[in-house]
Amino acid sequence: MPWVEGHLLNRYIADHLSDKPALEALERRWLQLLGELKSARIAHGDLQHGNVLVLSKDELQLIDYDGMWVPALDGMGSHEVGHPSYQSRSETETDFHEGNG
DSSP: OOOOOOEEHHHHHHHTTTOHHHHHHHHHHHHHHHHHHHHTTOBOSOOSGGGEEEEETTEEEEOOGGGOBOGGGTTOOOSOOOOGGGSOTTOOTTOOSTTOO
């Protein structure tokens, strides 16, 4: 995948805590992105601050695709369970399915 310049999600939020319009735009884009993933039947598998880049106030880029699920992978396991702070404590490599964000 090509190198993309941007700000990690948590860094962007920290830098814009007093910029309500920027955070509202980010919220709208985040919800839109989640809807797009759901409509496409794709699960990222490791949605966390280190895997989301903010390129502008209304553009997000997901990175680190190695844990992504697509319908062709249904029934297979994963080699990772994602960032521990963002996953259920019971999450295992077998929890690799549609909707596993």
